[in-house]
Amino acid sequence: MRGVNKVILIGNLGRDPDVQFLEGNIAVAKFSLATTETFKDRAGKLISQTEWHTVVLWRGLAELAQKYLHKGSLVYIEGRLRTRSWEDKEGNKKFATEVVGDNLVMLDKRLDGHSGDHPLPSQGGSGLSTGSSESFGGLEIPPLSEPADDLPF
Amino acid sequence: MRGVNKVILIGNLGRDPDVQFLEGNIAVAKFSLATTETFKDRAGKLISQTEWHTVVLWRGLAELAQKYLHKGSLVYIEGRLRTRSWEDKEGNKKFATEVVGDNLVMLDKRLDGHSGDHPLPSQGGSGLSTGSSESFGGLEIPPLSEPADDLPF
Amino acid sequence: MRGVNKVILIGNLGRDPDVQFLEGNIAVAKFSLATTETFKDRAGKLISQTEWHTVVLWRGLAELAQKYLHKGSLVYIEGRLRTRSWEDKEGNKKFATEVVGDNLVMLDKRLDGHSGDHPLPSQGGSGLSTGSSESFGGLEIPPLSEPADDLPF
Amino acid sequence: MRGVNKVILIGNLGRDPDVQFLEGNIAVAKFSLATTETFKDRAGKLISQTEWHTVVLWRGLAELAQKYLHKGSLVYIEGRLRTRSWEDKEGNKKFATEVVGDNLVMLDKRLDGHSGDHPLPSQGGSGLSTGSSESFGGLEIPPLSEPADDLPF
DNA sequence: TTTT
DNA sequence: TTTT
Numbered sequence: 001m002r003g004v005n006k007v008i009l010i011g012n013l014g015r016d017p018d019v020q021f022l023e024g025n026i027a028v029a030k031f032s033l034a035t036t037e038t039f040k041d042r043a044g045k046l047i048s049q050t051e052w053h054t055v056v057l058w059r060g061l062a063e064l065a066q067k068y069l070h071k072g073s074l075v076y077i078e079g080r081l082r083t084r085s086w087e088d089k090e091g092n093k094k095f096a097t098e099v100v101g102d103n104l105v106m107l108d109k110r111l112d113g114h115s116g117d118h119p120l121p122s123q124g125g126s127g128l129s130t131g132s133s134e135s136f137g138g139l140e141i142p143p144l145s146e147p148a149d150d151l152p153f
Numbered sequence: 154m155r156g157v158n159k160v161i162l163i164g165n166l167g168r169d170p171d172v173q174f175l176e177g178n179i180a181v182a183k184f185s186l187a188t189t190e191t192f193k194d195r196a197g198k199l200i201s202q203t204e205w206h207t208v209v210l211w212r213g214l215a216e217l218a219q220k221y222l223h224k225g226s227l228v229y230i231e232g233r234l235r236t237r238s239w240e241d242k243e244g245n246k247k248f249a250t251e252v253v254g255d256n257l258v259m260l261d262k263r264l265d266g267h268s269g270d271h272p273l274p275s276q277g278g279s280g281l282s283t284g285s286s287e288s289f290g291g292l293e294i295p296p297l298s299e300p301a302d303d304l305p306f
Numbered sequence: 307m308r309g310v311n312k313v314i315l316i317g318n319l320g321r322d323p324d325v326q327f328l329e330g331n332i333a334v335a336k337f338s339l340a341t342t343e344t345f346k347d348r349a350g351k352l353i354s355q356t357e358w359h360t361v362v363l364w365r366g367l368a369e370l371a372q373k374y375l376h377k378g379s380l381v382y383i384e385g386r387l388r389t390r391s392w393e394d395k396e397g398n399k400k401f402a403t404e405v406v407g408d409n410l411v412m413l414d415k416r417l418d419g420h421s422g423d424h425p426l427p428s429q430g431g432s433g434l435s436t437g438s439s440e441s442f443g444g445l446e447i448p449p450l451s452e453p454a455d456d457l458p459f
Numbered sequence: 460m461r462g463v464n465k466v467i468l469i470g471n472l473g474r475d476p477d478v479q480f481l482e483g484n485i486a487v488a489k490f491s492l493a494t495t496e497t498f499k500d501r502a503g504k505l506i507s508q509t510e511w512h513t514v515v516l517w518r519g520l521a522e523l524a525q526k527y528l529h530k531g532s533l534v535y536i537e538g539r540l541r542t543r544s545w546e547d548k549e550g551n552k553k554f555a556t557e558v559v560g561d562n563l564v565m566l567d568k569r570l571d572g573h574s575g576d577h578p579l580p581s582q583g584g585s586g587l588s589t590g591s592s593e594s595f596g597g598l599e600i601p602p603l604s605e606p607a608d609d610l611p612f
Numbered sequence: 613t614t615t616t
Numbered sequence: 617t618t619t620t
Contacts (some may be wrong), residue, residue, distance in 0.1 A: 006314040006537075010308075011310070011311075021365070037311055053387060076310075107163070157382060161465040204540060234540075236556070338617060475616095
């Protein structure tokens with residue numbers, strides 16, 4: 001590669017995801033995501049701007065979307081831009097730019113009383129008592145079980 | 154510039170922020186942030202890994218942190234890495250790497266009954282009814298009030 | 307803000323930038339950027355995939371583009387997605403998604419013999435009167451001149 | 460996952476990479492990377508600031524580093540922060556924060572006359588037997604060979 | 613310790 | 617339409 005094509009979004013779903021299963025039972029999810037940014041214009045006035053994105057997820061991520069995401073869900077999406085083009089029935093050239101996600105983080109707090117119902121995948125850091133000194137322990141490098149701290153550096 | 158130094162974190166505060174005011178009434182906030190990532194190792198086993206970061210915020214962001222962040226808060230931080238070094242009293246060279254934030258997004262849903270109490274800055278997209286076609290309208294480019302859609306392209 | 311809308315690209319310009327000056331002498335540059343990523347598909351075959359993006363730059367960044375970028379230039383662009391819609395003469399609804407850049411890093415080695423000729427600013431907005439401060443989204447630049455190491459932490 | 464820990468750097472190697480092979484013939488590369496950013500301080504003065512990062516690469520990426528990177532090389536690194544701690548011989552607690560890279564893009568123009576000599580893979584893991592698939596964090600690579608444009612949306 |  |  002001599003290129004980078006990366007998108008990072010945090011926003012809310014405008015509708016429930018639309019999930020389809022292709023042959024081979026491959027899941028594809030699609031939804032609109034609204035990102036709202038606020039900033040001051042040159043005059044110092046607060047401006048709020050919403051942008052809508054089409055997000056596409058494949059396979060495992062699509063299945064996660066189907067299980068856990070719905071209209072209003074707040075998510076972090078990391079992915080890449082992809083523009084498709086086609087001609088409609090009238091022969092007009094059409095373009096659509098989508099964000100193909102390869103990482104998804106659900107940011108909603110479960111507010112439902114019946115938590116535990118659906119075992120939400122993972123749970124980061126919350127409920128930590130103080131930890132920090134403890135947690136600095138030389139953790140293993142993720143996908144490996146190498147003796148990372150024996151490194152001869 | 155011929156360089157990029159960018160950090161993006163989503164995680165929970167390990168403690169309430171520590172906020173100080175320097176001369177000139179410049180606010181500086183500091184806190185530990187835990188980011189937890191989950192993934193499968195080579196054997197397919199789910200591994201959860203927590204990393205602790207020191208986050209430093211200046212001025213307006215520090216004041217936001219003081220007002221709205223506390224132990225357990227879930228935040229998005231965008232910033233850059235900065236390593237400081239010094240010698241302690243025994244003459245040992247010490248290093249500390251921090252994330253100096255230049256963007257902060259609070260990701261907690263307000264769960265408190267008395268919402269409205271503290272006017273949380275902005276509120277993105279949530280509660281949107283359907284919108285999408287409407288929202289595609291040719292929005293103005295942020296900090297400008299140029300007739301962006303009159304562009305001669 | 308309760309949202310994030312961020313794009314990071316590294317790629318080559320497909321053509322020289324198209325630069326226009328709006329009233330008020332505000333520069334706008336537009337160009338196509340090709341990002342090429344390579345990865346292995348499920349069968350282990352190397353796949354190379356090129357995606358084309360429309361990049362829009364304003365003010366100081368547009369002037370930088372005009373001065374230093376040309377067909378083939380390799381650049382890093384950081385920005386945000388923005389979709390515009392309009393109707394063409396036949397009444398067809400059209401959409402275009404662009405990347406509005408707020409940071410630009412030129413990655414080409416100057417190969418010209420007369421290097422040193424023009425002291426490449428190479429940073430968005432540097433040395434420009436219009437002063438695109440957009441790179442930091444209106445945020446306070448973390449103060450280098452602050453006595454950072456005297457921090458009472 | 461309920462967290463994000465992401466670093467994006469563009470900078471130059473301060474020295475040739477230090478590459479080691481652990482048992483199992485697993486490669487680990489380590490090097491210092493300088494990122495230089497330029498911006499204006501409050502007085503409008505141009506400030507250039509260099510930050511040094513320790514970058515660690517594993518497996519296929521480490522082998523790429525060994526083959527193609529050297530002192531001065533310009534690279535894009537995407538990875539995550541990881542802080543290790545240990546006690547030195549005097550019993551002093553020590554910390555080191557590193558960037559563990561999971562994506563590498565070489566940004567140097569090949570200036571050597573004998574270009575074409577070694578067909579630069581230039582993508583993390585490409586053409587390597589060890590096959591660092593870390594770049595995609597264990598996620599399914601979005602399937603290029605899927606009939607993406609036949610999607611029923 | 614890099615680079616412009 | 618770029619680049620390797």
